[in-house]
Structure formats: C-alpha cells, structure tokens
Amino acid sequence: GLWNDDQAAAWTRIVDFIHASTDAKLAIQLAHAGRKGSTKKSWEGDNQPLPSGGWQTLAPSPEPWDLSHPLPREMTRADMDQVRDDFVAATKRALTCGFDMVELHCAHGYLLSSFITPVSNKRTDAFGGSLENRLRFPLEVFSAMRAVWPADKPMSVRLSATDWVGEDGVTPDETVKIAEAFKAAGADLIDVSAGQTTPAARPVYGRMFQTPFSDQVRNTLGCATMAVGNIYEPDHVNSILAAGRADLVALARPHLADPNWTLRAAAELKYRGAKVPLQYKAGFQQLARNLERAAEMGELKV
Incomplete structure (x- = not known):
C-alpha cells in the first residue's frame, strides 16, 4: 500500500x-x-x-x-x-x-x-x-x-x-x-x-482474449493503450505491438511464474541487447548459448 x-x-x-x-x-x-x-x-x-x-x-x-x-x-x-x-x-x-x-x-x-x-x-x-x-x-x-x-x-x-x-x-x-x-x-x-x-x-477466455478491446480503444481514439490478459508468449507480445493493437503489453502472472520471463524471451528471440544485471549475466549468456545449440541440433539431418 x-x-x-x-x-x-x-x-x-x-x-x-x-x-x-x-x-x-x-x-x-x-x-x-x-x-x-x-x-x-x-x-x-x-x-x-x-x-x-x-x-x-x-x-x-x-x-x-x-x-x-x-x-x-x-x-x-x-x-x-x-x-x-x-x-x-x-x-x-x-x-x-x-x-x-x-x-x-x-x-x-x-x-x-x-x-x-x-x-x-x-x-x-x-x-x-x-x-x-x-x-x-x-x-x-x-x-x-x-x-x-x-x-x-x-x-x-x-x-x-x-x-x-x-x-x-x-x-x-x-x-x-x-x-x-x-x-x-x-x-x-x-x-x-x-x-x-x-x-x-x-x-469468453482465450489467449490474448482482452486485446481486441485495447485495439478498439487505440484505433478509435488514436490514444496509447496497454493490452493485458492471458498474454504469455513472446510472439503474443510482438504480434500485438507489430499489428498496432497496443503500445505496451502487461504480463503479470507470467512474471510470477518466472521472474526472468523477459530475459528468457530475449534469449529465445536471440536478442542480445537486453539489459541484464551483471550478477545474472553469466546465466543469461549460458541460456542463450543452450537455446542456440538446441535449435542447431533440431536442424540436424540424421
């Protein structure tokens, strides 16, 4: 409070x-x-x-x-x-x-x-x-x-x-x-x-189920909006922003489940400009390398 x-x-x-x-x-x-x-x-x-x-x-x-x-x-x-x-x-x-x-x-x-x-x-x-x-x-x-x-x-x-x-x-x-x-x-x-x-x-629940309301307000009034509600994948966030359905995206429960959700998303998307606290940088770098290796292994023809 x-x-x-x-x-x-x-x-x-x-x-x-x-x-x-x-x-x-x-x-x-x-x-x-x-x-x-x-x-x-x-x-x-x-x-x-x-x-x-x-x-x-x-x-x-x-x-x-x-x-x-x-x-x-x-x-x-x-x-x-x-x-x-x-x-x-x-x-x-x-x-x-x-x-x-x-x-x-x-x-x-x-x-x-x-x-x-x-x-x-x-x-x-x-x-x-x-x-x-x-x-x-x-x-x-x-x-x-x-x-x-x-x-x-x-x-x-x-x-x-x-x-x-x-x-x-x-x-x-x-x-x-x-x-x-x-x-x-x-x-x-x-x-x-x-x-x-x-x-x-x-x-009526579903992924990103409240985003249409943000879309309507934003594109009717021409004002900045924030979308929220069952948004839990990096692609959800990027698609909302890229489509002009919101200016910001709120993720609460995903961060309760994983406080490093945003850093994990950056690693998955191969974004290396994320602001990582120095004390956690080694972990972020290892995660990024492991994700890259997993992707490479998935592409191998056996």
Missing part, C-alpha cells in the same frame, strides 16, 4: 535501489477495494470475506459483491471527498518515492469501477444513472491526482472494457467513450482490461 509515510519510506528504498541498479522504470497502481474489500489475502482464499476483524466497506450503492460479502455502506459526499483526498495524498507519496508512472485502478469491480458500471451503481443522484454521471466521481479523483502528478511523468488509468453481461453493463463501445473522457482529463495511457465487476459475468 501507499496510504502512510512508513510505506512510502519502504517503497523509496526499493525504488532507489532499482533505479541505481538498472534502467528499469517503475509504475505504481493506486486503488480502493470498495465493496470487494475486507477480504482474505488472495492466496488464503481468493475474494473470500474475512471471518473476523474486517471493516465497513464503501460503495456507490449498498450492493454487496455477493451474498457472502458484507453489505457496503453507500458513500456520502463527505466519503467521496475523503477518498479523493486519500488518492491525492498517495499520489504525492508516489512522487516522493521516485516512481516514474502512476496508474489509477478503475477496473475489476473495485471502488471506482463500481461507480462506472451500472451493475453496481444504482444511485439516483448526480453520481448515478447516465454514463456522464457514473463517470463523475472517478474523473474527479483522476483529475485531482493529475493535478499533483508532474506533466512530464505519464499517468494511466485501468478500465474494464466489458462487464461480460451484455447490454446490462459496460460494453466495449461504451468503454471507448469512457477512455475518451479520461484522455481528455489527462490520461497518457489507457490500460484496457475487462470484467471482474460482477459475479454474473460470463467471460
């Missing part, structure tokens, strides 16, 4: 070390869990409510994630002011820590996402109903963050391009309008994900 100064001090040590040791750039994603909060760690029970010691969750409407979750409290204007100010404070800390980019999480059914989608936003005031109203608070938060984040540092927003419930929720076409609004508010990059906004979702 980044909601207090002790966390900021810990992040600063990490950011400073990485900047001093590598050419890598670091981004931090800021989020509020909303009605999906007060749950166990993902590895203890994914999206499972805490049996004890939980807290009162907040949401645009008193609609629980599902019947196993506690009833969230409908946010008041004072709640919105507090949440907005907390996001701004976290953004300022991110700047102090030295992060190169900040992303606002408005996807996957968390607080700001639950304002955007009609499946969870049942308000009848200025923050519910029409798309303009449902976007009002998320855009307010984004604009407040953008005001304290330097213009020469990129800022992105993550969106769920579809709720996977048809016309009853956010659709890909509506997401183009949502992305356009964030672009106008100063977003440099639209991180295009999908779903996880309602248990009623019926997603």
Whole structure:
C-alpha cells in the first residue's frame, strides 16, 4: 500500500535501489477495494470475506459483491471527498518515492469501477444513472491526482472494457467513450482490461482474449493503450505491438511464474541487447548459448 509515510519510506528504498541498479522504470497502481474489500489475502482464499476483524466497506450503492460479502455502506459526499483526498495524498507519496508512472485502478469491480458500471451503481443522484454521471466521481479523483502528478511523468488509468453481461453493463463501445473522457482529463495511457465487476459475468477466455478491446480503444481514439490478459508468449507480445493493437503489453502472472520471463524471451528471440544485471549475466549468456545449440541440433539431418 501507499496510504502512510512508513510505506512510502519502504517503497523509496526499493525504488532507489532499482533505479541505481538498472534502467528499469517503475509504475505504481493506486486503488480502493470498495465493496470487494475486507477480504482474505488472495492466496488464503481468493475474494473470500474475512471471518473476523474486517471493516465497513464503501460503495456507490449498498450492493454487496455477493451474498457472502458484507453489505457496503453507500458513500456520502463527505466519503467521496475523503477518498479523493486519500488518492491525492498517495499520489504525492508516489512522487516522493521516485516512481516514474502512476496508474489509477478503475477496473475489476473495485471502488471506482463500481461507480462506472451500472451493475453496481444504482444511485439516483448526480453520481448515478447516465454514463456522464457514473463517470463523475472517478474523473474527479483522476483529475485531482493529475493535478499533483508532474506533466512530464505519464499517468494511466485501468478500465474494464466489458462487464461480460451484455447490454446490462459496460460494453466495449461504451468503454471507448469512457477512455475518451479520461484522455481528455489527462490520461497518457489507457490500460484496457475487462470484467471482474460482477459475479454474473460470463467471460469468453482465450489467449490474448482482452486485446481486441485495447485495439478498439487505440484505433478509435488514436490514444496509447496497454493490452493485458492471458498474454504469455513472446510472439503474443510482438504480434500485438507489430499489428498496432497496443503500445505496451502487461504480463503479470507470467512474471510470477518466472521472474526472468523477459530475459528468457530475449534469449529465445536471440536478442542480445537486453539489459541484464551483471550478477545474472553469466546465466543469461549460458541460456542463450543452450537455446542456440538446441535449435542447431533440431536442424540436424540424421
């Protein structure tokens, strides 16, 4: 997290070390869990409510994630002011820590996402109903963050391009309008994900299954996008970029499974310009040689 100064001090040590040791750039994603909060760690029970010691969750409407979750409290204007100010404070800390980019999480059914989608936003005031109203608070938060984040540092927003419930929720076409609004508010990059906004979702999975949404946003609006979702092979990444379907590609689970995924991909593609930490260079070089030899052996006619 980044909601207090002790966390900021810990992040600063990490950011400073990485900047001093590598050419890598670091981004931090800021989020509020909303009605999906007060749950166990993902590895203890994914999206499972805490049996004890939980807290009162907040949401645009008193609609629980599902019947196993506690009833969230409908946010008041004072709640919105507090949440907005907390996001701004976290953004300022991110700047102090030295992060190169900040992303606002408005996807996957968390607080700001639950304002955007009609499946969870049942308000009848200025923050519910029409798309303009449902976007009002998320855009307010984004604009407040953008005001304290330097213009020469990129800022992105993550969106769920579809709720996977048809016309009853956010659709890909509506997401183009949502992305356009964030672009106008100063977003440099639209991180295009999908779903996880309602248990009623019926997603269609497959490799690179969310990339078409990035493609649509990028090539309709002419804005930079990031593709994400079941992208796990180097050829997936290269094909997405080469086809102009995204400007960046996010790979999370592949790096959890193999922290050296990117270096391994460089070796497989015979790219020798990868920035390898000196302490790991011998291993990278051996991997590259072994892959080349394996390819040569595969071409032998026996």
